Amino acid sequence: MLRVEDLRLDYGPVRVLRGISLRVRPGEIVALLGGNAAGKTTTLRALAGLARPRSGRILLAGRELAGLLPHERLKRGLAYCPAERQLFPEMSVLENLEMGSYIWGRRARRSFRMSLEPIYGLFPILAERARQRAGSLSGGEQKMLAIGRALLSRPQLLLLDEPSLGLAPVAARQLAQAIKVLNGQGLTIMLVEQNAPLALTIAHRAYLLERGRITLEGIDLLKEQEDAISR
Numbered sequence: 001m002l003r004v005e006d007l008r009l010d011y012g013p014v015r016v017l018r019g020i021s022l023r024v025r026p027g028e029i030v031a032l033l034g035g036n037a038a039g040k041t042t043t044l045r046a047l048a049g050l051a052r053p054r055s056g057r058i059l060l061a062g063r064e065l066a067g068l069l070p071h072e073r074l075k076r077g078l079a080y081c082p083a084e085r086q087l088f089p090e091m092s093v094l095e096n097l098e099m100g101s102y103i104w105g106r107r108a109r110r111s112f113r114m115s116l117e118p119i120y121g122l123f124p125i126l127a128e129r130a131r132q133r134a135g136s137l138s139g140g141e142q143k144m145l146a147i148g149r150a151l152l153s154r155p156q157l158l159l160l161d162e163p164s165l166g167l168a169p170v171a172a173r174q175l176a177q178a179i180k181v182l183n184g185q186g187l188t189i190m191l192v193e194q195n196a197p198l199a200l201t202i203a204h205r206a207y208l209l210e211r212g213r214i215t216l217e218g219i220d221l222l223k224e225q226e227d228a229i230s231r
C-alpha cells in the first residue's frame with residue numbers, strides 16, 4: 001500500500017529525517033513510535049505533501065507521490081489527520097464533517113448524508129452533537145470528529161498523528177478500540193504515537209523512530225514490549 005524509501009528532509013541546517021524507509025501493507029495498522037522531536041509528525045507531513053523532502057521516494061499503491069499537492073494525495077486515497085488544531089471550532093460538528101467530503105465535489109456532497117451513517121455508527125456521540133459547535137466538544141470527541149472528517153474523503157490509507165495526545169487514559173483506550181474497528185472494516189492505518197504501550201495493543205507492526213532514523217522495526221519491538229510487560 002505504502003512504501004517509503006530513504007526519505008530525507010531538512011529544516012534549514014537541521015537534518016530532521018535522515019533516511020527513513022518503511023512499508024505499510026494493505027489491511028495493516030503500522031505504528032510509528034518515538035519520543036518528542038524524533039520526526040514523527042514531519043514524516044506524516046512529508047507523506048501528506050505538506051513538507052518537502054530533500055530526497056527519497058514515497059509510493060502509494062506503486063505510484064510515486066512526489067510533486068503531488070496535498071489534495072491530490074487525498075484523492076489518491078491518502079488522508080492525514082493531524083494531532084492538533086484540525087477542526088474549525090466555530091463551525092458545527094456536521095459542518096466540520098461536511099468539509100471532509102469537499103474534495104469529491106458537488107455530487108459527493110449530495111450523497112454526504114449517506115456517508116455519515118457508518119461514521120455515526122462508529123462514533124454515535126457525533127450524531128448526538130451534530131448541531132453543536134465543534135469547539136464545545138471534549139478532547140476525545142474532537143479526535144473522533146477529526147477522524148470522522150478524514151474518513152469522509154474515503155481514504156485507502158489513514159495517517160493518524162498521536163490520536164491519544166491530551167486524552168485521559170479511558171478516552172485514549174476507547175479511541176484505540178475505534179481505530180481497531182475501522183481497521184477491521186478494511187482501512188489501512190499508519191498510527192503515530194508517543195504512547196507506545198497503547199499503540200502496540202492495536203498495531204500489527206511497528207517502527208521506532210529516533211532522531212530522524214528508524215532504529216527498531218517490527219517484531220523485535222513488539223517482543224520488547226511484551227518482555228517489559230511480563231517483567
Ligand SMILES: Nc1ncnc2c1ncn2[C@@H]1O[C@H](COP(=O)(O)OP(=O)(O)O)[C@@H](O)[C@H]1O
Binds near residue numbers: 014016035040041
Ligand atoms: N516547520 C519546522 N521548521 C523547523 N523545524 C521544525 C519544523 N517542524 C519540525 N521541526 C523540527 O524537526 C524535529 C522533528 O519534529 P517533529 O516531526 O514534529 O517531531 P515529533 O512529531 O516526533 O515530535 C524537531 O526538532 C522540530 O523542532
Ligand SMILES: [Mg+2]
Binds near residue numbers: 042083
Ligand atoms: Mg509530533
